[in-house]
Amino acid sequence: MTANTVAMTKARSGWGEDLPDWVRALAVECDLTSQARAAYRLGYSAGAINSVLSNKYKASMRSIELTVRGVLMAETVTCPVLGKIGTDKCRMWRERSKEFSAANSTHVRMFKTCPSCPMAGDGE
Structure with a gap:
């Protein structure tokens, strides 16, 4: 059985070589649990998380970044x-x-x- 890598594939496709460490951590969390569970854990909508992974989030990502860094990366x-x-x-x-x-x-x-x-x- 292969590991689920849908979110990581989406992130790599959206961000390319410039994939930030916090987006990588977010993608890993989504692949380990689900996008909906990761969104709930972080306090954002699944749509917002999907947009971040795809690098299509229209607003500033700083707030989401800080949340990911604190919750998922323990910064x-x-x-x-x-x-x-x-x-x-x-x-x-x-x-x-x-x-x-x-x-x-x-x-x-x-x-x-x-x-x-x-x-x-x-x-x-």
Whole structure:
């Protein structure tokens, strides 16, 4: 029995020689589980994942890239408030901190800190 390589084939076809490491990791996850399961795990639609694999996603891929790097590749950054966190968590907090919330002290600290963090200028 051969391994499922549909997603990897799609990624190589769409990206060619310039296949980024994070798209490769995404394709591997899709081939190991399914595109729908990978999408659910990452918090995106299967259509968005399909478009990324095909290199036809119209919007910026930075948000998806950071999520893949955090969830599938276990990449981390050092947050001035939370310490070592996944890139996906960093992206989530940056999104949440755009609006003030006094829900708890962490939300307040992130609201104050995220805009001046070096990660805030990563092109997302």
